[in-house]
Amino acid sequence: MRQRIDKHRFEPAYAQLASILRNQIAEGVYPPGEKIPSESTISKEYGVSPMTVRQAIGVLTEQGLLDRIQGSGTFVKKLSITESRFELNSLREIFQDSAGTQIKVLQLSLGRADARTAEKLDLSVGQRVILIRRILLRAGRPVMFHEGNVRCDPTRPVVEAELSIGPLSELFTGHCDGSVKKGELELIPTVLGETEAGLLGHAPGTPAFRLEYVVYDFDNAPFGWGWFVAPPEVFRLKTHLGLWE
Amino acid sequence: MRQRIDKHRFEPAYAQLASILRNQIAEGVYPPGEKIPSESTISKEYGVSPMTVRQAIGVLTEQGLLDRIQGSGTFVKKLSITESRFELNSLREIFQDSAGTQIKVLQLSLGRADARTAEKLDLSVGQRVILIRRILLRAGRPVMFHEGNVRCDPTRPVVEAELSIGPLSELFTGHCDGSVKKGELELIPTVLGETEAGLLGHAPGTPAFRLEYVVYDFDNAPFGWGWFVAPPEVFRLKTHLGLWE
DNA sequence: AAGTGGTCTAGACCACTAT
């Protein structure tokens, strides 16, 4: 034990302990694959209660640095590429800076479902849907394209509200409205078509991400689907593994 | 309160409570944006201790269903597209099925760092590096291409071991060896070049994912970098948001 | 049998938010 826990500090005890353990792992005191001391040992050593130790270890476990095995012990994890997660942080950054972000509506119309939309929204071909096509601009430059389709349901009276600031817009700005129960997302590599390339100011054939979504209401019925397309310089998907400062 | 907690069940109390709350949210008892009862209220209502309630709410919070705001309450979260995470599950599935997976080494050689590798591995151009090119086969069919570069460091004596089953292979099979402290990953859309397309049995120009990595040792020095390339049917990046069964 | 993590109790006090 090198460091002590100062219970009068602003930082809570579990966070101090987590950071101590983290440093010890970084210094090689506990190499990857090795067992760290038991929870009761740490509890006595640092003079904190068992639950506090659990919380500290819980933090590092969630960060993917430790592995708890019941009956056996807590081990320092080896790095695994398959355990990495990619988050859509770059999207959040773009949408939260509402000052520098503009949305240009290219099309907003009442149409009829084609085969693909009918399948996605559980409709028959030809039923009415609302179609929206938009471009997101950052500092006046086009960075992302959006196409969305919403079910045009007579039992849902708030169609007009949806068109202006409804779920499609809120998918953009960070939140769907309360009528969305669940959604599925898929990230697919693609290349820009003629139209998209022109709109985004790139050459056709440029590699890009396509983020496709379907959203469901509280009756588990799909009511919207669509996709966002952005080139990789806009849509960075980076992540870190292991012991970063 | 509709359901009770049975403390003699196999399922722990906190999990039972989490599932009760989850069902109530799904049924619309607490709509998105609304506050759920306070922890102490729930504690009294279900006859469990405050810590047990915290754990239950913690589970749902980690799942992104609830939001805790100190001093204010716990709220049902609205869906947000920017909070989704993509995991590399499809990679794990491939690598864990070691029976159906083969690795074919195309090239394994001692070479000299080009400009890009020198920059990535913090070397001078022309310093020695180990280059490996491989193809991953599933049921005899090529599904993924890998190119990796490892620093050829005279102070690290285990070069031969690395070449055969070292970190490059372990990046594939799920674990890096213990000398890896941290790594960074980036996912980039790309199109298959002539060579890759030929190896993977696709047309050149097919959209694909490129997963690029750099790994660092415990001295924070980069010692390996490379990338995997796979077409989207191999490398599915799907995720779910909100209340799925 | 001994040791480990997993769950749980029944409180306590603190930091923060709303009124």
Add this chain to the structure above:
DNA sequence: TAGTGGTCTAGACCACTTT
């Protein structure tokens, strides 16, 4: 000031693994 979540105690018993 009252109510909320955040932290913490000092134990207890259980499920599981190892010896």
